[in-house]
Amino acid sequence: METMVRTAFVWALAFLLGAPDVTAQSRMDGLRELVEAERRAQKIPGLSIALVVEDQLVWSEGFGFADIESGSRATGATVYRIGSISKPIVATGLMQLVEQDRVDLDVDIRTYLPEWPEKRWPITTRHLLTHTSGIRHYGGTEFLSRELYTDLVAPLEVFKDDPLLFEPGTKFSYSTYGFNLVANIIERVSGQRIEEYMRTHVFEPAWMNDTGLESWGRIQKGRSRWYARVGDDFVNTPYVDLSNKYAGGGLTATVEDLARLHLGYARGRLLKPATIEQMTTRQQLSNGSTHDWALGWRVDPAIPLPDGSTARRVSHSGGSIGATSLFWRFPERGLALALVTNVSSDRGKILQGVLTRVLKPEGREPAGEGDR
DSSP: OHHHHHHHHHHHHHHHHTOOHHHHHHHHHHHHHHHHHHHHHTTOSEEEEEEEETTEEEEEEEEEEEETTTTEEOOTTOBEEOGGGHHHHHHHHHHHHHHTTSOOTTSBGGGTOTTSOOOSSOOBHHHHHTTOSOOOOOOTTGGGOOOOOSSSSGGGGGTTTSOOSSOTTSOOOOOSHHHHHHHHHHHHHHOSOHHHHHIIIIITTTTOTTOEEOOTTSOOTTBOOOEEEETTEEEEOOOOOGGGOHHHHOEEEOHHHHHHHHHHHHTTSSSOHHHHHHHTSOOBOTTSOBOSBOSSSEEEEEEEOTTSOEEEEEEEEEEETTEEEEEEEEGGGTEEEEEEESSOOOHHHHHHHHHHHHHSOTTOOOOOGGGO
């Protein structure tokens, strides 16, 4: 797969630059050198990256080691924890139910989950997706939970009786636990377990064949190990169980599958264009001010690009024990970049470097109005 994707990348660059293949090949080599230099400078054991150009997956590759002990190299098909990038993926499944008029974003979630305790103010599904519900984030050592939960209802006990931080819709406060409720709504409305629903309605239609809920008990080909730095050395991270937050941070995936999520949107395999637009429109607080979040995605309406143009960026990042991730999408440009590492990292620096190399070739001036 990597060889085929690299070849596609060479041809894509040649097309975009109007350059002979040798120039495109040298630019690809330059990209690889940039990524490898950053991997070494940041002391990252292993990372994988994928690039979509003109809504085509044109490059995916791994650098360093997925498993230091065995010497297994990272590839574009290495499976990593993707952390909070789980949120927009699960939100995609929820928005399918909205599209089918089976979920109303603006009714009390107790319509679907009557056992959820009545709070001082009602919470809606829109509040959950936009981090404006007032439900708290992790507390204490909850991020390091080792408890195995066998269903989605049990993890609600961790926070369901806590008071809301504020009246829903009035403020923004990031909450992974809010997405536990999103997953419960999906199960209750669809009548399917979350893993079955996501596989049949999101992963398979988008050809995301290596994406799923993390399970330590399952043998998973190509899965990375997770590391932490201790001085100049690495150690294996402590065991944690992600079943307390599957929808908010418990998925594993490859960078190629993240790229395929973008392609699933672009090719109409997951949602209708109007639903995608709804999902990626920044939301307002009750006082009329707009914040950076849409329905599961962060949206920056006008990011300056290295070629001198601006574009809307739809993105999400992720941080897990032993892994960090970043996914940038520029839907109007048909452009997307995904990066995952198996230790904490400055992944934005790497993606920005790649973006600069792709959009601002050496020797070319930034695009003028007529070039955009």
